[in-house]
Amino acid sequence: xxxxxxxxxxxxxxxxxxxxxxxxxxxxxxxxxxxxxxxxxxxxxxxxxxxxxxxxxxxxxxxxxxxxxxxxxxxxxxxxxxxxxxxxxxxxxxxxxxxxxxxxxxxxxxxxxxxxxxxxxxxxxxxxxxxxxxxxxxxxxxxxxxxxxxxxxxxxxxxxxxxxxxxxxxxxxxxxxxxxxxxxxxxxxxxxxxxxxxxxxxxxxxxxxxxxxxxxxxxxxxxxxxxxxxxxxxxxxxxxxxxxxxxxxxxxxxxxxxxxxxxxxxxxxx
Amino acid sequence: xxxxxxxxxxxxxxxxxxxxxxxxxxxxxxxxxxxxxxxxxxxxxxxxxxxxxxxxxxxxxxxxxxxxxxxxxxxxxxxxxxxxxxxxxxxxxxxxxxxxxxxxxxxxxxxxxxxxxxxxxxxxxxxxxxxxxxxxxxx
Numbered sequence: 001x002x003x004x005x006x007x008x009x010x011x012x013x014x015x016x017x018x019x020x021x022x023x024x025x026x027x028x029x030x031x032x033x034x035x036x037x038x039x040x041x042x043x044x045x046x047x048x049x050x051x052x053x054x055x056x057x058x059x060x061x062x063x064x065x066x067x068x069x070x071x072x073x074x075x076x077x078x079x080x081x082x083x084x085x086x087x088x089x090x091x092x093x094x095x096x097x098x099x100x101x102x103x104x105x106x107x108x109x110x111x112x113x114x115x116x117x118x119x120x121x122x123x124x125x126x127x128x129x130x131x132x133x134x135x136x137x138x139x140x141x142x143x144x145x146x147x148x149x150x151x152x153x154x155x156x157x158x159x160x161x162x163x164x165x166x167x168x169x170x171x172x173x174x175x176x177x178x179x180x181x182x183x184x185x186x187x188x189x190x191x192x193x194x195x196x197x198x199x200x201x202x203x204x205x206x207x208x209x210x211x212x213x214x215x216x217x218x219x220x221x222x223x224x225x226x227x228x229x230x231x232x233x234x235x236x237x238x239x240x241x242x243x244x245x246x247x248x249x250x251x252x253x254x255x256x257x258x259x260x261x262x263x264x265x266x267x268x269x270x
Numbered sequence: 271x272x273x274x275x276x277x278x279x280x281x282x283x284x285x286x287x288x289x290x291x292x293x294x295x296x297x298x299x300x301x302x303x304x305x306x307x308x309x310x311x312x313x314x315x316x317x318x319x320x321x322x323x324x325x326x327x328x329x330x331x332x333x334x335x336x337x338x339x340x341x342x343x344x345x346x347x348x349x350x351x352x353x354x355x356x357x358x359x360x361x362x363x364x365x366x367x368x369x370x371x372x373x374x375x376x377x378x379x380x381x382x383x384x385x386x387x388x389x390x391x392x393x394x395x396x397x398x399x400x401x402x403x404x405x406x407x408x409x
Contacts, residue, residue: 008299012292020285032280032329040326040359047360048340051347062338062357066364078368085375089382137339141371225343248378252385259389 043070048225054211058219059134059227067139068233072205075233076184079240083181086244090170093251095265096258098164106158115157119150130238134227140234144241151246155253163250170250173243180240187232191215205229276329284324290317304384304394308377315373319366326359338363 023031046055047062059065067075106112129136130143154163188205194215195202201213207228209216217228294317297310328335336353338360344350388394 005300008296012296015295016285016288016292019288023284023288025281031284031325032277032327034329034331036326036328036359037361040361041354043360044338044354044357045350048344049350060340060343062340062360063363063367066360067367071364074368078371081372082375085379088379092379092382092386137337139367141367245374252378252381263389 054209057207057227057230058225059230060225061134061136061138064133064139064230064234065227068230069205069207069227072188072207072233075237076188076205079181079184079237082240082244083177086174086177086247089248089251090174093254093262096251096254096262098169099255099258099261100161100164102161102255102257106162107156111157115153119153122150122153123147126242127238130234131231133234134225134230140237141241143234143238145245147238147242148245148249151249155249160250160253160255168246168250170247173247173250177240177243177247180236180243183236184233184240187229187236190229191217280327284321287317287321287324291321302395302397304387304396308380308384311380312377315369315377319369319373322362322366322369326362328356328358330356 043066044062046052046057047065048058048060049056050058057065057069059069126143126146126149128143129138129146130140133139133143151163151168154166191202191206191213192204195213198215200215202215203210203213206213206215207217207230208219218226219228220226221231291314294310294314298307298314301307301310333356336357338357340353344353384394391398
C-alpha cells in the first residue's frame with residue numbers, strides 16, 4: 001500500500017513535469033499566438049458571408065454554425081449519445097414505480113414563494129438562450145440545461161411529488177425526448193425530400209444552397225437572421241436536453257420507498 | 271515588457287491546468303470512495319475542457335481578442351476581414367461543447383451505477399466490495 005502511493009506520486013509528478021516542459025517551455029503547442037489555425041480562420045470567414053453564398057450558413061454565432069451546419073452529423077450523434085445514456089440509466093433503475101402520497105417535506109413558505117417567482121424567468125431565459133443561438137452566445141443544449149435547473153429547484157425545494165403532480169413523469173419525458181430526436185432527423189432529411197420533389201440534388205443536413213443543389217432553408221425570420229435549419233435544430237435540442245436532464249434528475253433523486261420497491265421486484269425476479 | 275508578463279501568465283495557467291489534471295488523476299487512482307473518484311473524474315474532464323478552450327486563445331497586440339460571434343451583420347467584406355483578424359479560434363469551443371455533452375451523459379450513468387453499488391453493499395468504498403466477493407468465492 002505504501003509502495004503504491006509512492007509510485008503514483010512519482011509518476012504523477014513526472015507527468016506534470018514532462019507535459020509542462022513540452023507545452024510551456026518547448027512550445028510544441030500554440031499558446032498565446034497572434035495568429036490562429038487556418039481551419040478556424042476559414043470557419044470565421046465563411047460563417048456569415050453573403051459574398052460567398054455557397055459556403056456560408058448565415059449564422060452570426062460561428063460556434064453554432066460549426067455545431068449544427070458544418071459538423072451537423074457529429075452533433076446529431078452526440079444527441080443520440082445523450083438519449084442512449086438516459087435509456088441506460090432508466091434500464092438500470094428498471095421496475096421502479098412513481099409513488100404519490102408519500103409525506104411532503106418541502107422547505108419554508110418564503111423559499112417556496114420566491115422559487116415560484118423565479119421559475120418562469122429561468123424558463124424564459126433558457127428559451128431565449130436556445131432560440132437566439134445563432135445570434136448571441138448560446139445554443140440548444142445550453143438552453144436545455146438552463147431550463148432543467150427548474151426541475152432540480154422544484155425537486156430540492158418542494159419535493160419530487162410536485163414534479164410528478166405537474167405531469168413530468170419519466171414516461172412522458174421519454175416520449176418528449178424521442179420526439180425531439182425524431183424532429184431533428186426529419187429536419188435533417190427535409191432538403192432531400194424537397195429536392196426529390198423538385199428533381200434536383202441535395203444533401204442530408206443541408207442548410208443553405210450549394211453550388212450543385214439549389215435547395216435552401218429560409219434565411220431570415222421577421223427581419224432577423226435565423227440561419228435556416230439552425231433555429232429548428234436549436235429548438236429541438238432544447239427539448240431533448242431539457243427532457244433528458246430532467247429524467248436523469250428525477251431518476252437520481254428517487255425516494256427511499258421507491259428505491260426499495262426496485263430491489264424487492266428484482267429479488268422477486270431472481 | 272508587458273509581452274513577457276502576458277506570456278508568463280499564459281504559461282503559468284497552462285501549468286496550473288496540468289497540475290489540476292494530475293491531482294484529479296491521483297484522486298481517481300488512489301481514493302477508495304467511489305463518490306470521490308466521481309468528483310475527481312468531473313474535475314479531470316473540466317480541466318481538460320478548459321485546457322482545450324485555452325489552446326484556441328489568441329493574443330492581439332492592439333486591442334482585446336473578440337469572441338467568435340459577429341456583433342452585427344457585416345456590411346462590407348472589409349468588416350468581415352477585420353473580424354477574422356481579431357476573433358479567437360471557434361473550433362476548440364465547438365469541440366469542447368460536444369465533449370461536455372457526452373461527458374455529462376456518461377457521468378449521469380456512472381452516478382446511477384454508484385447509487386446501485388451503494389444500495390447493494392451499503393457503502394461506496396470499493397475495497398469493502400472486494401473483500402465480500404473474496405469471502406463469497408471462498409465459501
